[in-house]
Amino acid sequence: MELRMDTPVAKPGLRRKTRWYFWGLLFLVPEIVIFFIFLWVPIAKGISYSFYNVDFVDGNAFVGWQNYADVLGNPDFYTAIRNTLVYMGLALLIGFWVPIAMAIAVSELKWFKGFARIVGYLPSIIPAIVLYGMWQWFYDPVGPINSFLNFVGLPEFDFYSKEHAMFSLIILETWQNFGSATLIYVAGLAAVPRELYEASELDGAGVWARIRYVTLPSLKGLILLLLVLQLIATSQAFQSQLLMFGGGPDNATLTYLLLTTREAFTFFNFGKASAMGVLMFIVLVVFSVATLKLRKGGDEA
Amino acid sequence: MKTAQDRAIMSRYDFRKPGVKVVYAFMVLCIILISLSMLYPFANTFMNSLKSTEEFFAFPAPFFPSHWLWGNYKESLDYLNIALHFKNTVLIFAGNTFISLTFLGLAAFSLAHLRVPAKKWITLYFMSTLLIPANSYLIPNFLNLKGLGLLNSFWAFWLPAGANAFYLLLLKNFFDGIHKELFESARIDGASEFRSFLSIAVPLSAPILVTLVLLGFSTTWNDFYWSSLVMQEDKLPLAAAIYTKIIYPGSTINWNVRFAILSMTLLPPLIVFLFFQRYIISGLSLGAVKG
Numbered sequence: 001m002e003l004r005m006d007t008p009v010a011k012p013g014l015r016r017k018t019r020w021y022f023w024g025l026l027f028l029v030p031e032i033v034i035f036f037i038f039l040w041v042p043i044a045k046g047i048s049y050s051f052y053n054v055d056f057v058d059g060n061a062f063v064g065w066q067n068y069a070d071v072l073g074n075p076d077f078y079t080a081i082r083n084t085l086v087y088m089g090l091a092l093l094i095g096f097w098v099p100i101a102m103a104i105a106v107s108e109l110k111w112f113k114g115f116a117r118i119v120g121y122l123p124s125i126i127p128a129i130v131l132y133g134m135w136q137w138f139y140d141p142v143g144p145i146n147s148f149l150n151f152v153g154l155p156e157f158d159f160y161s162k163e164h165a166m167f168s169l170i171i172l173e174t175w176q177n178f179g180s181a182t183l184i185y186v187a188g189l190a191a192v193p194r195e196l197y198e199a200s201e202l203d204g205a206g207v208w209a210r211i212r213y214v215t216l217p218s219l220k221g222l223i224l225l226l227l228v229l230q231l232i233a234t235s236q237a238f239q240s241q242l243l244m245f246g247g248g249p250d251n252a253t254l255t256y257l258l259l260t261t262r263e264a265f266t267f268f269n270f271g272k273a274s275a276m277g278v279l280m281f282i283v284l285v286v287f288s289v290a291t292l293k294l295r296k297g298g299d300e301a
Numbered sequence: 302m303k304t305a306q307d308r309a310i311m312s313r314y315d316f317r318k319p320g321v322k323v324v325y326a327f328m329v330l331c332i333i334l335i336s337l338s339m340l341y342p343f344a345n346t347f348m349n350s351l352k353s354t355e356e357f358f359a360f361p362a363p364f365f366p367s368h369w370l371w372g373n374y375k376e377s378l379d380y381l382n383i384a385l386h387f388k389n390t391v392l393i394f395a396g397n398t399f400i401s402l403t404f405l406g407l408a409a410f411s412l413a414h415l416r417v418p419a420k421k422w423i424t425l426y427f428m429s430t431l432l433i434p435a436n437s438y439l440i441p442n443f444l445n446l447k448g449l450g451l452l453n454s455f456w457a458f459w460l461p462a463g464a465n466a467f468y469l470l471l472l473k474n475f476f477d478g479i480h481k482e483l484f485e486s487a488r489i490d491g492a493s494e495f496r497s498f499l500s501i502a503v504p505l506s507a508p509i510l511v512t513l514v515l516l517g518f519s520t521t522w523n524d525f526y527w528s529s530l531v532m533q534e535d536k537l538p539l540a541a542a543i544y545t546k547i548i549y550p551g552s553t554i555n556w557n558v559r560f561a562i563l564s565m566t567l568l569p570p571l572i573v574f575l576f577f578q579r580y581i582i583s584g585l586s587l588g589a590v591k592g
Contacts, residue, residue: 020416021416021417021418023411023415023416023493023494023495024411024415024416024417024418025411025417025418027407027408027410027411027415027494027498028407028408028411028412028417028423030404030407030408030463031404031405031407031408031427031463031469032408032423032426034404034460034461034463034464035426035427035430035463035464035466037445037449037460037464038442038445038460038461038463038464039430039464040430041445042438042441042442042444042445043433043438043441045441045444045445046437046438046440046441046442049440049441049444054444102332102335104310105328105331105332106332107309107310108309108310108311108325108328109329109332115336116332116336118578119335119336119339119340120335120336120339121582122339122340122343123339125519125570125571125574125581126343126567126570126571127522127523127525127540127566127567127570128523128525128540129523129525129540129543129544129548129566130543130563130566130567132548133543133547133548133559133560133562133563134342134345134346134560134563135342136548137349137556137560138342142358142360144345144362147360147362150360175338175339179339180585183582183585184585189309194308194309197308197309197310197312198308198312201312201314201315207310207311207315207321207324210310211310214310215310232434236434236436238436239525239526242526243544243548243549243550244550245550246550246551257436257439260439260440261439261440261526264439264440264443265530270440270444273440274440274441277436277437277438277439277440277441278437280434280436280437281433281434281437281438284433284434284437285432285433288432289432292432
């Protein structure tokens, strides 16, 4: 406990109390104000704007639930939700296991371990805009990938077609993001006690059995955590969709957040966009709280 | 002196089995292929930035340009005033770092070591924002800045940079680890709390501060969408300027010139990474607590 030499109990009073808390509050006040103006006000305003027709010229007009009705009545809304779910699912299916496999493989390397660990992280250092600029060319009908396919006598692959667009994005995103998850898993693997491998080997467990029954169970907590983080991140994806495909072709890559920003900054329906933000806010906060509860419950069990 | 520490999943004994050997060889091959697929795009981008347009589209395309046309770089400056936008990025980064670390540092110090009334509630006031995804209030955030008259001003980045509960959490966790006795003795020696913060807490937390500065660097350098909304024309940071002027979907600017710009943009973060690798990677595992 702190040394209570001049406790406010001895001489109660506002001045005494202010002096007691002076430094603590002084240091907190700037952040309390900043958090209020730049976080809590926008969050509150988002809820209130969702009931208004936001108009910079004529002023805002209260419209009740109209924005929500408009959002729910828009067929693009359902397309966007479906696309976002498909994108999240594909990202799990194609991308989620790659860093786990890569981390295990890299940890087994005898040479160039440090290099192999870092090389996958390279795209995470480079600004996303540069990567998208590069991939616009790689996916081009006459770009390097199609030239290569042509060279080995395979048919051309149209990365920009409606059917392939989502798949093309997942490949790009997996390439771009798996390095950071790999490094986290590598750190997790380093914490697995070597004695466990030694003991299971003496018990006759083969390499696969050791991975299956020692390595993966030790990583379980980390895998679950990164799973939740990936779901939260992919549910908010829109930047690569915007830059590589502009949401097209024919809305095939229109994600929820991309539709939200389009409503706001292309059609200037800020009220509708705010309503979409509120819906997303509810879903994601419920999801976060639920996973937090689950994780807490899991720890106690 | 072979100890248990030298092994990973596989032991030397495993390598004597032919089946394991084959799988291991396949695995090494996969890693080599992945490494190549990581490096090739960057090498390709750089080489392509030096080619002529004819050579760029030649089939099969040569990897190296026959003449190194540095003129592409000069031409790229006609499309984009790189120095100006670079300066904007640096300005945003410097201001963000200063504001966020100063004020978040003070607040974290206060929560960790000073007397604060209703500390629990104040902590909750800050930390509950961690659960709210930033994208869900993207639109009202923009309208809020517009209402405050901050659009197209650097303050639109600098001030909100202070509203970062994640940094606050990391700083507070770090300060919690510093022994209270250090500050007690400073108090007895007559140092003000501000003095203790500046000359005890800050020097002791150098590693976390470096990590946060680097995190901020990559965030600022990366962000193109939000800054393209907030800033206009001459005030755009580099990534946003590239987005609005160079590689928007359907851009018609020559590929080799585009790649010259991309090559120049990827250089600074690459250099920073090579110098501060250790800190950046430790920051990464910090990121995992954010869930």
